[in-house]
Every structure is written in C-alpha cells, then in structure tokens.
Amino acid sequence: MTQGAVPHDPAPQGEALSSRRGIRKAYPGVVALDAVDLDLHAGEVHALLGENGAGKSSLVKVLTGALVQDAGETRMAGRPVRFRTTADAQAAGISAVYQEVNLIPAMSVTQNLTLGKTGNRFGLISWRRARAEAQVKLARLGLTLDLDRAVDSYSVAVRQLVAIARALDDDTRVLVLDEPTASLDAGETAALFGVIRGLRDRGIAIVFITHFVNQVFEISDRITVLRNGRKVGTSPTADMTRQALIALMIGRDLGEVEAAFADRRRAAGGDVVLSARGVGCARVLAPFDLDLRAGEAVGLSGLLGSGRTELAKLVFGAIRPDCGTLSLAAGGSAGTSPGALLRAGIAICPEDRKAEGLVGELSIRENIVLSMQAKRGWLAQAPRADQARIADEMIRALAIATPDADKPVRQLSGGNQQKVVLARALASSPRILILDEPTRGIDVGAHAEILTLIRKLCAEGLALLVASSEIDEVVATSDRVVVLRDRRMVGEITGADITRERIVDMIAGTDD
C-alpha cells in the first residue's frame, strides 16, 4: 500500500447521487483531466486531494459546469445529463463555494445572500422579501447574523459560512467546498466542520477540497486522490493511512531515467556557497539553517503548503525574511531583491510558470536573455548577434522544440516553456540555481530531459536547490533532502538514507 498501490473503490451503498465517468479536459499543450471517474453519494463527505496542477480545480469546474468536459459522461441519480453552464449544474442541485470567497465585501449580508436571485416587486427589488430569504438561508446553517451589516465587517470564518449559506438552496444535493479552511484557525475550522457534518446528515453530498491531510482524516468519509490529471485512487477514509495517502499524492513510480540517477548518488561536494542561519518569516516559515555547496543538489520535499516554495522564495529574496542572516561565499551578505541576488549569482525558476516565469508577450530569445541582460544592467545591452547566439545555444542545449527563436514564447508547449524559463536562469551564468517545481505540468519526455539536465548542471559545479512535489523526483535528483512539514523544516537526509519511505515517514511525522 505504501508503494502507491491503487486502493479499490469500495462497493458504493446504493446508487450514486452524481456519477462521472471518463472525464477528460485538455488545454493546448496540457491535459488537465484524463479519464477521471468520480462518484458522489448522498450523505458523504468526499475529500478531493492532489498537489498543485493535479487537476483539482479543473475537476471542480467540470463538476459545477464552469468548464465543459471534452469527453466523459455525467449522471445525476442514474439519469444521463449534460451541463453546459453553471446554471445547468445549479438547476441539477450542484453548488460550489470557491477558494477565494466570492462575496462582495462592501455589500450587506442580505445583499450578498440574495444577489442575482432577488425576488422583485414591479421590477424593483423588494428588500423585505430579500431579507426573509436571507434569513431562511442563514437558518439552514443555524446562523444568526446582522442582515444589514457589511460582509467585510465579519471574520473570514463567518464570511466563509455566508458563502456556504449563499450556495445552499432547498434542493442542493451536491456542495463543493474548495479549500474552505485555507485561512481559518483551529477553532473556526471546528465550527465549519460542525456545519459540514450537519449538511451531510441531511443527505447532501459534500466535496471537500483541501491540502491539510489532518482535516481529511477528521471530516471525510471517502477520499479521492488526483495526480497529473489522473485519478490515482478512491478509498474509504477508514481504510487509508497517512503514509498511504501521502505516497498516493506525491509518489510516482520511478522511471528508467530516474532509476539510473538514483544509483549515481555522490557524496556531498565542494565549498559552501550559500548559508542561511535562522532565516525565517512570521506566518510563512519558521526559522531554518541551511548550507548549499557547489556541485550539490538539495531537494526540498513536503506537501503543498508545507513551506517548500516559501523556503525557495526566502532564499531568493522574493519573500523578505524578517529574521536571520543569509550569506553568500562569493559576495558577503546577500542583497534582498531578486535583482541583487541575480548579480550575486543566484537565479530562480519559479513555480508558477505563467504568472511568475514567462513573459508571454515577448519572444523566446527575449525571454532567454532577460536575466542575463538584467545582470549586465540596462545601459550595456548585449548586441543583437550575441543575444541570438545565446538563445540558439540554449535552444540547442535544452532541446527546446521551436523552429525559430523569435517566436512568441506563449506559443510553445508547457514543457518547452519550462525549458525557456530554465534557459533564462542558466543564461545568467549563476553559481546557485533554485528550481521550484521544475517539472510541473510537463509531459514525460520533457520531464526526463529536465532531470538529466539537473544532474549534469550539478556535475559542472552548480549548487542546486530543487523544490518538488514529486517525491521520486526528489529521491532521484538530490544529494541531500530537506523535509518540511507545517511551515517548518523538520529534518535533513543525506546519501543512502534518501528513500521514498523515509521521506514519507518524515512528512507524515511518524518517524519520531
């Protein structure tokens, strides 16, 4: 089971309220969902888990009609249906509360609860009727609030409840909650769970999306795990262990390339090039110590929200640390801005390729030379010929599939875009390279190429810090692994100790 064996779907009790078979949704260059099945039964809390990019949001959007699936069938209580809009899905009794609470902060509770469905009188809104409706909606959750107060004067937890109240109707049969506890504290979460249990007992099927593993075990009846757009398992919560769940979420069978690397682990290499002492930031990551050596790849492993990405960003100055010191062997204390760090020889490939990596408007060449140019400064523009040469070299070295370096970068496929971001970092000739999710959302071929490249760069004396949600990728590429849990560094493993089991145990917190 810990090896990621797919647990069997337990024989469902009775007919599913909502049943999906073979859901597929593809975007240009990326398959977001592939052959996903999902059954929801009346009176269950069904947890949906997966790392970023696993396909959770796409699945939610398909469930609620916000996206139309490319293939696959949908049945409600056994009858085949098709949802083309969210209104179709709502009419069939499916409602959703999205991650960013979509209320209008400055409007009153009444206005928020009845927006878009206000009863009217002679074409004008009847506020008397609207308040009555709002009262009914709140009563469903056992809430008493001041109907005329602006929603933003209430706490996030109450707003969350208002959003749920807004989503619920008498005929709601399926309620999707996307990360409802993301910004709630323990007490607020407990209160929310009370409400969720109440709804479940009334026979509503609840889809609960979260990345907090503890909460899954506390509230859910069944669990479905997605990874890279595929369903990797559905199981009753009672039959699942923490280790098994974590292995399902971030485990991946070792490919041949990765297996080949795993054999070639070397002893930790050269001089310390960067050292962090007590670096941290309140509410982001507890203070940590870390040394990076030349020629060494350090993996960062942990679940989504464990502080993986945050650690990388703290080192790169994209998040400003509020304590501790970061020092570079080459140039004393590191600066605080990405620009200063770039000049000191640190480059980053960010996690969110679209938002923080690519400049889609610009060409491949311009994207590749951007950091190199930033390092030279605005006055010393690299001659066009040099730019073209560097871009061509990178395109060849990283096997970026494009006929021409002047093509807009957004026209490339996901894997090639990722390589362009990597090429930009490499073109600035860094001594330290931070890769945050270097293989996110790219296909198998490009994945292997990027892993090969990581090992090669290391052999050439580059110090690498690689944050990854793929545990086997970490195992395969790292000389040393730093494990994070709950926004805290919980340990470090080196050499032969780096195994999938050991990392899973540390993430699950069962090693101590």
Place this chain on the structure above:
Amino acid sequence: MTEARNIPDRPGRVAPPGPAVRHAAGQVLWPILALAAILAVAGIVSPGFYDIRIVEGRLFGNLIDILYRAVPTAMVALGMAVVIGTRGVDLSVGAIAAIVGAIIAWRIQAGDPHGLVLVWALAAAALCGVWNGALVAGLGIQPIVATLILMVSGRGIGMLINLIYGGTDPSFQSPFLQGMSTGSLVYIPLRLYLFAALFVVLWLVIRRTALGLFVEATGANAAASRLAGINARAVIFVAYVICGVMAGWAGVILTADTHTSDPVSIAQYIELDAILAMVIGGGSLAGGRIHLGATVIAALVIQALTTSILISGLPPEYNLIIKALVVLFVLVLQSDKGRRDLMASLRRTPR
C-alpha cells in the same frame, strides 16, 4: 506565416495556432494604409490638396501642414507609448505642457537668456515626470489615479506661476523659441528637425539600450520580470520621467506657437490624442510592446484626418464625429478578430 513556422513543437503535438511574430514592419503597415487612405480621400474631395509651394523660403501646403501640426501630439504620444508599455498611463501630459509654458513666460520676463529658459522648462517637465514616477513606482498608486493628481493640479500650478511676476500679461517675445516654432531650414520647418532628433534619441534609448526590453517585460508580466532580476520599479519610474520630458518638449513648441502662457487651454485633451495615437499604432493599454515608429505614423493619421476634414469644407460640426468613426474603423481593421468579423459580414451581405 510560412509553412516552416507551423512545425509542431513535439511529435504528435501541434503548436497552438497563433499569428506569426509581428515584426516592426507589419506593425507600421496598418497605420500607413490608414494614412494613405485618408490622404487619397482628401485628394478626391479637395482638389489641390497635395499642392506644395514655396513661400518666403519655406514649404507650404496641406501635407506640410499635417506634419507641422502633428509634431506636439507625436512627441507626447511617444512618451505615452513608453509609459503605456509599462502597463501605466500618464494623464498629466497636458498639465505638464501648461507648467512648461508658464515657466517659459516667467523666466523670459525675469530676463534669463532664452537658451537657459529652455533648460528650466525641460527641467520642470522632468520634475513632473519624477513626481508621477514616484507616485506610481514608489508609492504603488494606480497610474490613472496618480497622474490624475498632476492633471488636475498642473494647470493651476501654471496659473500660480503666472501670478508670481504680476501675471497680467504672460506673453513674451523670443526669437529663439519663435525659431523653433515657425523657423525653417532648407525649406523645411525647424520643428520637424527637432522632432526627428528627439525621435532618434528616444529610439536609441529604447532600442539601443536594454531599457526597451525591460519596459516591455515589466509591462507584460511585472512579477516574472522582477524574479528575472529586473528592477521593475526603477524601470517604471524612468518611463514616467521620459514621458514628462517628451510632454515638456510639446509644451515648448505649443508655447512658442502662441508666444504666451495660457495654462487653461494649452494642449487640451492632448493626453487623449496621445493615447489614441499609441493605440492606433498597435500598442495595447494592457502593456507590453512599444511601437515607436507606428505611434508617430498614427499621430499623423489623427492630424491628417483633422486637416482633411477642415479643408474639405464640411461644416466643422461634423469634424469630431467623422474623426471618431474613422478611428473606430482603423481600430477594427487593426485587430485580427475585427478584420475577420468585418470580412465575414461583408461576405454575408450580398444575397
């Protein structure tokens, strides 16, 4: 787009469809076509529209007049293109021209050498740009709000300056500034040389340093640019200073034209014409690419339109409406989607 560009990224995966790279030449094409069309129509409607003659050692004629009058708008539009490239906007350009005019009148009355007056005027314009840049890049205020502050207060500042030296008669005599306005060299108005020089300097700054790349990258994706090591704040700040200086030059020309400081009506709505020119030139208000050449052509389009309507003898009441319709048509032609829709509806009309 040639066939060769359509090679799939990876076997079995077809590259997403999209327009081929827009080269600078392609970008200038639509404004040039629009300009040619407007001039052609003007030539038919008003015989003798193209006539050019030499009077007192200077070229005269409608075509020269279009170039001559387009200069201030084109200057402002170039600065605006840089600011909009950063995903910003500068509404205060007209107000900057007003301040520049008042400074010129004041310093000339104070007896400064006229060359020095020019330096004062441009320094004031640069200072306005610094103010805008500090608000947008330093304090992070939304550009439209930040520059609105100077847009509203700038003309007031101009009037205050006029009061400083008595202010009853803010007109002045200055052969030096007059020369920049109406003077000519080898039959060609001096201000065209001045504009050409400014264009070349700006082009060198944008295209022969990395500033253009940084502006475009910052405008297209500020977060990514920052992580790539670009000091996005500094880039944005510099863009507003450049825009301020360009608006300052426009203010110098316009003030020299009237040889008086008139803060209330100088360069009125010039910010709108500049934004329009930038958009007709193929820029996007969402930031990104800067097209300097196309922006200048677009400023000529706007002026050619205004001049042609005036010459055609149509009642001036029609002027603004016709201008609006032509601009709308040019914009539709320019967008890929607009062209497709237009062609489709044209094909559908014949039954």
